[in-house]
Amino acid sequence: MNKQISLLILLCVFIGCSSDKTEIDLLNKKNPTGIYGNFSSVEKIQNINDLISNKDVFINKKVKVRGLIKEVCPMRGCWLEVVDQNGIDKLRIKVTDGDIVFPLSAKGRNIEAEGQFSILNLNKQQAKNWKKHLAAEKGIEIDTSEIILSQKDYFEYRLNTAGAKIF
Numbered sequence: 001m002n003k004q005i006s007l008l009i010l011l012c013v014f015i016g017c018s019s020d021k022t023e024i025d026l027l028n029k030k031n032p033t034g035i036y037g038n039f040s041s042v043e044k045i046q047n048i049n050d051l052i053s054n055k056d057v058f059i060n061k062k063v064k065v066r067g068l069i070k071e072v073c074p075m076r077g078c079w080l081e082v083v084d085q086n087g088i089d090k091l092r093i094k095v096t097d098g099d100i101v102f103p104l105s106a107k108g109r110n111i112e113a114e115g116q117f118s119i120l121n122l123n124k125q126q127a128k129n130w131k132k133h134l135a136a137e138k139g140i141e142i143d144t145s146e147i148i149l150s151q152k153d154y155f156e157y158r159l160n161t162a163g164a165k166i167f
Contacts, residue, residue, distance in 0.1 A: 026101035027077045032109055036100045037163040042114045048084035048091045051117055052157055064114040065091065065159060069106050069166070075137045077101035080164075082111060091157045093164065106166050115161030127153045 042064040067082035080093040093113050128144040135142045
């Protein structure tokens with residue numbers, strides 16, 4: 001009887017685990033079109049330039065944005081770098097690691113995402129460590145002592161999101 005129960009439990013675990021897509025599968029999904037996570041009731045779409053130009057009005061508020069995906073986190077698909085229609089103003093869309101996995105194939109696609117707008121402020125060492133981390137995600141090792149920072153490296157505009165639509 002114990003062997004039958006053990007076998008049944010093992011079979012349930014195997015079937016349950018084998019049906020889920022792995023994070024690697026999701027990261028390498030060929031067609032990125034679709035909804036990721038959950039959208040709520042935010043209707044008005046802000047453009048990234050307006051958010052940045054009026055950051056004091058939008059900081060820590062829930063907003064919906066539209067933009068072009070320029071970069072995808074190559075390690076876990078946990079962030080996207082999105083630019084506005086002017087191609088200059090950018091925003092990092094960030095999700096909790098593993099909650100949503102944006103596929104690498106999303107690069108060059110349009111996105112609508114909603115979440116809380118924030119600004120990540122960094123000191124000199126944090127800014128260097130962040131640049132080192134982003135390089136390491138691409139398989140590039142750099143020495144923080146060799147990093148030259150610009151004024152823009154000390155902050156990052158972010159949308160902490162739980163819902164996005166790629167099209």
